[in-house]
Amino acid sequence: MSQRRKPTVPSAANGQPAPLTAGMPASSMRASSNARSPFFPTRLEALLISIYPATLVLGSIFSIVSPASRSAPYSAASQSHPPEFAPSYFAQKKNVFNVYFVKVGWFWTTLAFSMFLIFNPGHGAGLSTRRIQAVLRYASVTLWWMAITQWFFGPPLIDRGFRLTGGQCELMRDADARAGMSDTREFFTAAACKAVGGAWKGGHDISGHVFLLILGSGLLWLEVLPALTRSEELRDGRRIMLKDGKVANVSVEKDPHLENEKPTKKGVKTALTVAALMWWMLLMTAAYFHTWLEKFTGLLVAFSGLWTVYFLPRGVPQLRAVLGMPGV
Incomplete structure (x- = not known):
């Protein structure tokens, strides 16, 4: 990973870095000859995102090679193994983690995000612009979750898709x-x-579990990542398009006003704990529930929501002015 330092964003009067706006001149950031599009993730983000498809592949392979899973009958109607033949405790829909964590997964996502939003000093003091934009990002992802799984001017999109495919x-x-x-x-x-x-x-049923677990943990990771990279002095520049059409690199820099912050003790630990448990349940879902296609479409639908909120604004200054970017 490159350790080359980039110019820091100008500071505001309260000591916090000034919010990145569409009108910020390109001269305040380093122009780059790198051909990577602003819409693409950084190397660190790409590594993080790749964990999700890798987890689905790993769990699916395990379901094929595991003697217990291969010998247990699978019900396409319930998208799982019948309880009496479940090859593992985690293969039962009534396991405690599924009932009290996955089934109410957005509650845990909201709780972890709220803890990070309140306690992370990188959001500034009080009702700062960074904090407001973080809430808007969370609200946007939540609307996507609601549209897919709860309500979309009637039945949610996941049920509409099922019926459109013959269900x-x-x-x-x-x-x-x-x-x-x-x-x-x-x-x-x-x-x-x-x-x-x-x-x-009868129709194609997108894996709601895969969708929820990737969307929730992805939101937490993308919000928390700048706090971790600042803490560990990692540098992984994000490319953005400015209002004048120029492209520049923006990276998380060590802020002298936050030298004494300990983000892993205030908010970050909660977010990482919830994200880690979501990853584990994603692995269990991949191993014991749903078909390959159902899991793959759950992944795609979750990624589309995350990309729209966290990557699209980097190339659209007008949208970035509203949603901002984590850590900037």
Whole structure:
């Protein structure tokens, strides 16, 4: 990793680095001949992001080579192994981590983000611009989570996609109920279907677990990463496009006003703990639940939300003026 120092961003009156704005002149940052697009992650970010597809591949390979997983029957309707044949405690949908952590995963994401937002001194004092922009980034990612899994002017996008690919609700409770199966085609969400004893079958079902775990932990990592790189004096410049069309490098610099900060003791530890547990449950999901395609589309949908909030603004000054960038 390059250790070359970049010019620091000008300081504001309160001692905090001034927010990076669309109107900041290119001369205040180092121009680079590197052809890397502003929309692409840095080397450090790319390494971090690559952990997610690698985890899905590792878990999927484990499910193939593990004798216990290969011998256990798999139910496509429930997208898991039947409880009585589950090859592991983590292969049971009612395991404590799935029930009290993954099922309410956005609560834990919100809690960890809030702790970091409150206690990280890098956000400045009070209702600073950095803190407001961090809240706007969190709100944007939360809206994406809601649109995919909760509500999107009606059924969420995950259920709309299922029905568009030929899925429907089938009543499976008993033989008599199956006579009215055609009526249940009007249940537009998986939750409504299961509430009446039906089975959500026939279409492509994006892995909601993979989507949630990657989106939540990705948000935490991308917010916390600048605090860690400042703490460890790592340098990994992010390329941005300025309002005048010029491209410049911006990196996290050691701030003399924050020499005594200990970010890993205030907020960062909580965020890293939640992100680490999400990674573990992602590995368990990859090993015991869903098909390859369901996990892959969950990954793509999560990445699309993260890219829009954390990478798109680097090449769009107007959007960056609203959402900002973590640590800048």
